[in-house]
Amino acid sequence: xxxxxxxEAPDWVxxxxxxxxxxxxxxxxxxxxIEVVSDPETDxxxxxxxxxxxxxxxxxxxxxKKAGRKVVVHAHSIGAHDFQNSxxxxxxxxxxxxxYLHFFYRQSDCIFTCSEFAKAQLDAxxxxxxxxxxxxxxxxxxxxxxxxxxxxxREQFGLQRFTVFCGGNLIPRKGVKDFIEVARxxxxxxxxxxxxxxSKLFTFYPAMxxxxxxxxANVQFPGFVNDVVSAFCAGDAFFFPSYTENQPMVLLEVASxxxxxxVRDIPEYQGWLTHGLNCFKADSAxxxxxxxxxxxxxxxxxxxxxxxxxxxxxxxxxxxxxxxxRTLYEQVLxxxxxxxxxxxxxxxxKR
Numbered sequence: 001x002x003x004x005x006x007x008e009a010p011d012w013v014x015x016x017x018x019x020x021x022x023x024x025x026x027x028x029x030x031x032x033x034i035e036v037v038s039d040p041e042t043d044x045x046x047x048x049x050x051x052x053x054x055x056x057x058x059x060x061x062x063x064x065k066k067a068g069r070k071v072v073v074h075a076h077s078i079g080a081h082d083f084q085n086s087x088x089x090x091x092x093x094x095x096x097x098x099x100y101l102h103f104f105y106r107q108s109d110c111i112f113t114c115s116e117f118a119k120a121q122l123d124a125x126x127x128x129x130x131x132x133x134x135x136x137x138x139x140x141x142x143x144x145x146x147x148x149x150x151x152x153x154r155e156q157f158g159l160q161r162f163t164v165f166c167g168g169n170l171i172p173r174k175g176v177k178d179f180i181e182v183a184r185x186x187x188x189x190x191x192x193x194x195x196x197x198x199s200k201l202f203t204f205y206p207a208m209x210x211x212x213x214x215x216x217a218n219v220q221f222p223g224f225v226n227d228v229v230s231a232f233c234a235g236d237a238f239f240f241p242s243y244t245e246n247q248p249m250v251l252l253e254v255a256s257x258x259x260x261x262x263v264r265d266i267p268e269y270q271g272w273l274t275h276g277l278n279c280f281k282a283d284s285a286x287x288x289x290x291x292x293x294x295x296x297x298x299x300x301x302x303x304x305x306x307x308x309x310x311x312x313x314x315x316x317x318x319x320x321x322x323x324x325x326r327t328l329y330e331q332v333l334x335x336x337x338x339x340x341x342x343x344x345x346x347x348x349x350k351r
Contacts, residue, residue: 032322165235175241
């Protein structure tokens with residue numbers, strides 16, 4: 001079995017979770033002993049696995065189908081659900097985006113997606129293709145806590161107190177305003193958000209930009225950082241107030257470092273994030289602030305959530321993901337397509 005794992009426009013998505021998910025899947029496939037190539041134009045392969053939905057990906061999908069090869073598309077996006085409230089003017093065009101996305105997904109033999117929530121949404125649309133869950137994987141060897149890296153990063157960013165941190169593009173749906181509001185309620189803590197701050201031309205949301213400009217002194221936005229491991233080691237608790245997600249790579253990365261997670265209580269997290277076990281969930285700035293204060297002042301609670309986060313990351317290791325991908329690839333190639341009935345990554349490792 002030879003698989004072509006293809007990511008269109010890698011430079012364009014280099015600062016997104018899509019690129020990190022692709023990189024981790026590449027490592028997982030190699031760890032599973034599967035021969036993998038990356039150029040659909042020149043490489044010979046049995047199955048094409050696409051991680052993006054651009055015009056070149058569509059072209060390669062059609063070519064592969066005409067050549068009798070199997071095609072899998074990875075649904076990092078459901079559609080308008082996770083497209084709106086991101087960049088300038090995307091809301092009016094989100095229905096067209098969703099129509100194209102679903103057209104693209106129909107060009108495949110099977111759709112992979114990274115959460116049970118996303119699978120349920122895609123199944124409800126009835127795209128005429130089986131949908132299988134392949135959870136995002138995490139490289140436990142790379143994302144592990146290092147005290148020296150923590151010290152250097154804390155000095156670099158001037159962090160001296162209990163530090164609440166976040167990561168991701170600074171766009172409205174990520175909950176930037178909520179992050180700032182909670183920071184204002186906890187002036188005794190440091191708050192830092194690592195991620196690209198786009199110009200107002202690309203993210204024209206005046207309320208968000210006003211909040212950033214008027215943020216309290218205990219909040220900083222250093223922008224995109226290349227060494228995310230060191231940056232994340234510098235923090236103490238991860239606060240992710242996003243309103244819509246699928247399965248964010250950043251949550252698994254932080255969990256692998258043993259950092260307690262505080263997230264918004266949204267349906268996307270049901271089934272893999274459990275309040276009080278591997279995270280805390282809340283739905284308001286007041287409750288977010290209360291939970292973060294508890295984590296900072298209760299060492300036993302901190303240890304419990306830290307351990308729960310690491311167990312979450314262990315269940316999403318590259319070994320588990322590689323095993324899942326091998327099983328699904330074999331089913332797609334054999335034409336059995338039983339993936340629609342067996343969607344859980346943890347079928348052979350946790351149950």
